[in-house]
Amino acid sequence: MAVEMVGGGGAAAGGGGGTLSELYQNSKRLVLKCREGVARLERFESSSSSLPSSSLDSSPELANAVKQDINQIRSLCTEMDLLWRSISNKPQRDLWKRKVEQVGEEADSLKDSLEKYLQRHQRRMQEAKERAELLGRANGETSHVLRIYDDEAQAMEKVKSSSRMLEDAYATGVAILSKYSEQRDHLKRAQRKALDVLNRLGLSNSVLRLIERRNRVDKWIKYGGMIATIIFVIMFWRWTR
16 A cells, blocks of 8 residues: 555655655665675675685675665664654554564664674684684785785774664664654644633633623613613503593
């Protein structure tokens, strides 16, 4: 079911552009891409002894790309979380809430898998470096291996550093979104109170108009009674004379 405009059973585009449906499809594509990337990294890990050095050199770049895609998924989840909250239709709102939560859980699972791979990879590099240093080989092959592992260690450290920065930015975005949600709830409550006051004022005005009409009727009845009494007294006075 297409979701296009807020208040009509859907949600409009947020800061990142696109409808809720488009953001969801983009996030699902990124989830599939990340799964493939993690699977490739695990294949590199299981057959690292038979892989050429070029494959070892490419693993940090692949891990960094997967990490960026995961953070992009989490960013899309933040945008979708803001959009599904604006859907007025409760069944559709609940449906989109479950979908967004599912994407977020998949992103967390991929993040855990990637972090476990990075930890294992870092440990293997450290062990290989220690073995090479213990063997004390000074030939060109050993130097090349050490250089590769040093470069990978630096690349992995950069990946972890960028991951921490992106997680901090994600946490800040979630906090801002929560504040927006609280402010919207406060505005809704204030709007309801204002409508209640206006309704009471409208009822009070109706009662006042009714009282004014009743006073005018009572006034005419009073004047009419006075005139009728005077006429009756005059007629009775003349009749008695």
